[in-house]
Amino acid sequence: MALAGAAALAFLTFKLTGSNRNGGAPSSTHDGLQIELIPNAQPSPAVPAAPPSPLSLDPKSASQLQVLSEILASRNDNDPRMDSELRSLSPTAKAALREKYRALAPEDRNGRGTIIFLLGREISGPEELSFFSDVLNEMPCLSLSDCSVDARSAPGEDSHHDSGVEVTLAYPQLVALKSIENLLGRIRAEGLTPALRDAALKAIEAGKASPVPLVRKRAAELEKKITS
Amino acid sequence: MNALRLVLPLILLMAAPAFAVNFDKSLPKDVAAQMKADLEFVATLQGEQVSPLHQQIFGAMEGQGYAKWFDSRIKLIGFNPCGGGNAVACVIPFMGSDKMWVTNNYIKFSHPQISRLMVVYHEARHSEVKNGNWSHATCPVPFRDESGNDMKSIWTGAKLAGEAACDRTPFGSYGSSTILLKNVSKFCSSCTEKVKMDAGIYSDDQLGRITDRKAKEQMLNDFGTN
Numbered sequence: 484m485a486l487a488g489a490a491a492l493a494f495l496t497f498k499l500t501g502s503n504r505n506g507g508a509p510s511s512t513h514d515g516l517q518i519e520l521i522p523n524a525q526p527s528p529a530v531p532a533a534p535p536s537p538l539s540l541d542p543k544s545a546s547q548l549q550v551l552s553e554i555l556a557s558r559n560d561n562d563p564r565m566d567s568e569l570r571s572l573s574p575t576a577k578a579a580l581r582e583k584y585r586a587l588a589p590e591d592r593n594g595r596g597t598i599i600f601l602l603g604r605e606i607s608g609p610e611e612l613s614f615f616s617d618v619l620n621e622m623p624c625l626s627l628s629d630c631s632v633d634a635r636s637a638p639g640e641d642s643h644h645d646s647g648v649e650v651t652l653a654y655p656q657l658v659a660l661k662s663i664e665n666l667l668g669r670i671r672a673e674g675l676t677p678a679l680r681d682a683a684l685k686a687i688e689a690g691k692a693s694p695v696p697l698v699r700k701r702a703a704e705l706e707k708k709i710t711s
Numbered sequence: 712m713n714a715l716r717l718v719l720p721l722i723l724l725m726a727a728p729a730f731a732v733n734f735d736k737s738l739p740k741d742v743a744a745q746m747k748a749d750l751e752f753v754a755t756l757q758g759e760q761v762s763p764l765h766q767q768i769f770g771a772m773e774g775q776g777y778a779k780w781f782d783s784r785i786k787l788i789g790f791n792p793c794g795g796g797n798a799v800a801c802v803i804p805f806m807g808s809d810k811m812w813v814t815n816n817y818i819k820f821s822h823p824q825i826s827r828l829m830v831v832y833h834e835a836r837h838s839e840v841k842n843g844n845w846s847h848a849t850c851p852v853p854f855r856d857e858s859g860n861d862m863k864s865i866w867t868g869a870k871l872a873g874e875a876a877c878d879r880t881p882f883g884s885y886g887s888s889t890i891l892l893k894n895v896s897k898f899c900s901s902c903t904e905k906v907k908m909d910a911g912i913y914s915d916d917q918l919g920r921i922t923d924r925k926a927k928e929q930m931l932n933d934f935g936t937n
Contacts, residue, residue, distance in 0.1 A: 557748075558745060558748070558818075558824060559748065559752065559824065560823055560824040560825065560903060560905050560906050560909065561752050561755070561824065561901075561902055561903050561906050562903070563903065565903040565904070565905055566903050566904055590821060591821045592821040592822070593821045593822060593823045593824075594821060596823065597905065600904075600905050600908065604904070627797065627816070627819075627820040627821065627822075628819065628820070647822070647826050647829060647830065647913060647916065647917070648797045649916070650826070650912060650913055650916045651820070651821070651822050651823070651826060654823065654912075657912055658908070658912070661908055661911075661912065696860075700856070
């Protein structure tokens with residue numbers, strides 16, 4: 484009876500003492516609850532890396548990079564400047580954004596995905612899609628706390644909390660695919676160059692070959708959607 | 712001076728926080744600040760229309776409505792590791808169904824904003840004692856995706872088949888948060904393009920946890936995508 488009751492509540496009840504995955508990592512107590520601290524964790528993804536020197540950018544591009552840094556630091560994806568100011572990106576601004584993407588910690592999934600989103604809605608030439616192919620080919624981020632560490636938890640971890648994690652781990656790649664889908668919609672509507680269409684299809688192929696299962700799945704779904 | 716006496720209460724009323732929920736002092740300041748900011752964002756959501764299922768669960772797409780919905784379910788937000796791992800938030804019935812617990816992952820992990828809110832509203836649904844806390848259904852055995860591959864936990868790598876990590880109704884925690892996000896993606900007029908895109912990406916993924924064919928069909932019809 485006790486076991487049945489425990490099982491019934493398993494999805495909602497949790498261990499009140501966390502396990503120490505790092506064998507000797509320090510921990511602290513808080514209101515009697517053991518809280519696990521993770522040493523050597525990556526710096527907080529909320530603090531963006533310094534953007535490229537503003538001296539190398541024209542004033543508008545420098546301002547756009549500054550606005551992006553502010554938005555990422557605030558974690559407010561609904562900042563209206565996302566749509567009002569981070570548009571009409573010059574080639575210089577796009578290059579600076581690609582540099583910023585590479586400079587961001589890989590664990591900063593939302594930061595990286597935001598940059599892909601901004602670049603994705605302004606794709607104007609086939610050469611820009613090679614960056615998207617590179618993003619789609621990236622190695623998987625293995626965990627949200629440290630992309631290089633496959634920090635799987637002990638068995639019995641409540642898998643109902645997984646929901647959404649897989650998407651966030653693949654977020655930059657999924658945004659890349661969404662951007663390509665939107666681009667192909669624009670191509671159909673506006674009749675843009677075949678070279679752009681071919682580059683978009685090539686990027687989808689890169690997605691289908693991604694080392695990330697969810698990305699491969701979404702790329703295949705996208706290909707099926709556009710060819711049907 | 713008389714004009715100020717008339718206007719000042721109005722200004723104070725407008726400046727009052729939209730959500731009435733209390734934040735326990737156990738919650739780290741930065742986590743509390745982020746959650747308050749996210750809830751303030753929810754309070755700004757506006758849209759001219761919603762799907763029938765959204766209307767049934769949440770009413771219109773109107774920030775104050777979402778705030779009332781949340782406040783009627785959750786009275787206190789506190790700090791708890793929620794079992795560790797990936798958890799961002801949880802409801803623990805034996806510690807009070809009207810309390811939500813939030814972990815450091817709320818700010819440690821780089822989830823898009825709408826994804827954090829998806830979790831918050833998912834967990835808030837679990838507070839409904841009269842609905843059995845909307846317990847999750849056991850995922851079917853086998854549990855496969857459209858390509859015939861086993862659905863697995865991204866975290867443990869274990870198959871989800873047989874785990875209490877699915878829903879068989881549109882009205883449970885997965886279903887209701889999916890409906891919320893899908894409506895944001897389609898109808899939100901106060902959202903940035905990024906928020907709408909994110910809402911679409913995450914809601915499409917969540918739909919995979921709805922394992923009853925009729926429930927899923929009902930939701931797809933509701934979204935106008937069937």
